[in-house]
Amino acid sequence: MSLDHLVQAVEQAVLCRKLNLSEQKVLVHSFQGHSYDTMARDSSYAKGYLKVIGSRLWKELSDALQQRVNKKNVYAVLIAYTKNQQTLSSQSLADSSRQQTPQAAQRSSTANKYVASDATPQYSPLAGPLPLDSPFYIERLPLDSRAYQEIERPGCLLRLKAPRRYGKSSLLLRLTSHATALGFRSVLIDFQDAEHATLNDIERLLRWFCANIAQQLQLRTNLTGVDSDDVNSNKIDLNEVWNPDLGSKLNCKAFLQEQVLTPNSAPVLLVLNEVNYIFEYPAVARDFLPFVRSCYEQAQRSAQWERLRWVMAYSTEVYVSLSLNQSPFNVGIPLILPPFNLDQTRDLAQRYGLQSLTPQQVSQLMSLLGGKPYLLNLAFHALSVQKVPWDLFFKTAPTLSGIYKTHLQRYLTLLIDQPDLITALETLLSSEQSVQIDPTAAYKLASVGLVSLEGYKTHMSCRLYRDYFKEVLYSESGTTE
Numbered sequence: 001m002s003l004d005h006l007v008q009a010v011e012q013a014v015l016c017r018k019l020n021l022s023e024q025k026v027l028v029h030s031f032q033g034h035s036y037d038t039m040a041r042d043s044s045y046a047k048g049y050l051k052v053i054g055s056r057l058w059k060e061l062s063d064a065l066q067q068r069v070n071k072k073n074v075y076a077v078l079i080a081y082t083k084n085q086q087t088l089s090s091q092s093l094a095d096s097s098r099q100q101t102p103q104a105a106q107r108s109s110t111a112n113k114y115v116a117s118d119a120t121p122q123y124s125p126l127a128g129p130l131p132l133d134s135p136f137y138i139e140r141l142p143l144d145s146r147a148y149q150e151i152e153r154p155g156c157l158l159r160l161k162a163p164r165r166y167g168k169s170s171l172l173l174r175l176t177s178h179a180t181a182l183g184f185r186s187v188l189i190d191f192q193d194a195e196h197a198t199l200n201d202i203e204r205l206l207r208w209f210c211a212n213i214a215q216q217l218q219l220r221t222n223l224t225g226v227d228s229d230d231v232n233s234n235k236i237d238l239n240e241v242w243n244p245d246l247g248s249k250l251n252c253k254a255f256l257q258e259q260v261l262t263p264n265s266a267p268v269l270l271v272l273n274e275v276n277y278i279f280e281y282p283a284v285a286r287d288f289l290p291f292v293r294s295c296y297e298q299a300q301r302s303a304q305w306e307r308l309r310w311v312m313a314y315s316t317e318v319y320v321s322l323s324l325n326q327s328p329f330n331v332g333i334p335l336i337l338p339p340f341n342l343d344q345t346r347d348l349a350q351r352y353g354l355q356s357l358t359p360q361q362v363s364q365l366m367s368l369l370g371g372k373p374y375l376l377n378l379a380f381h382a383l384s385v386q387k388v389p390w391d392l393f394f395k396t397a398p399t400l401s402g403i404y405k406t407h408l409q410r411y412l413t414l415l416i417d418q419p420d421l422i423t424a425l426e427t428l429l430s431s432e433q434s435v436q437i438d439p440t441a442a443y444k445l446a447s448v449g450l451v452s453l454e455g456y457k458t459h460m461s462c463r464l465y466r467d468y469f470k471e472v473l474y475s476e477s478g479t480t481e
Contacts, residue, residue, distance in 0.1 A: 201284065436457050
């Protein structure tokens, strides 16, 4: 049996889901008896990441097959399994049904949900980050691999930039999972969760920041005189560890050093999501962002602080004026999530069971949607699950009778109270070429994915948005039906 057939057997009969590229790489190399060192040399993945992927894969196969599977025996186990399945398939349907285990029956009942085939997927991956086992997650290589490698480096600062709904949260979920597998502690600070009053005051923001960390890590105070056996009494009380004479930034540093980065404690992956929310509060941003830079620099000279690894995710360039030696945006490793390319778009279509799409149709989608992951998911979901005819989808896409109605109206609601952004949009729509507009307006429009930045110039990020807003802003009715 060929290696491709074995991989297909794993996807369709054993795990009942599509393997991602890294899992396929580990599986095929293991079939060939290759070491993780060889896998790393032949791919863009780090050895440590491949070992984590392998460990998860062996556990999942062991659970599914109800026997121990590891890197050394996976080929033999799967060959035996496929031969056994071939024998069972020659028996009558009634016999095979009586011999099926409960676990096999459950896997069979869920197969059509997760296998990319002509069958339609039974659930929608359109809300929130994609689960770790989602077959709809498309790896962007070598970017994903570089992100995994970077968080393994002590004292790192990884800067992840992409417009909203480009897959940042899905990648962050995978990074935190990878960190947990490496034995790290993980904290996610999402600035969308902070209230206006918190974001508008550096003291409140840093206390909120520390309280989030304490809660997620379930920290217990290191103050002397506290009964360590009393679960409730030794919870962190920021009032006990906060010295008003030090100032908020020094207090926050002391908290990290004394309560989080304690001797012999595991490294911490600290993920800051939607950092761009702080950009709307320039005075606070000028304090908070240099604070992050200062912590990063301290990690370059301190073994204690290098256990803190930072990931900053944001949707646009910083438009707050910062000194070059205080900004965290010119240190660390920057990664920009690109739109899907043609191959990735084809791959996603196939995972939706849309193997019948022609190359010309895929190219038409790319032209209309610009490779935007969320828009492509909406399109493929409509075509495969809702059975929207191709011609109807294309005709109505930039209108309020098409599948993007809610998405486009959300943008209109966002812009309606910001006349400066509408003015900038009108300037862009008046030309098919990239043009120069107000930088702040450009950054704000780019953060929501409406435009793409090209040096000092800006252009609409896809034809869907150009067609819709051209009709909305220039038609007599002001709506597109």
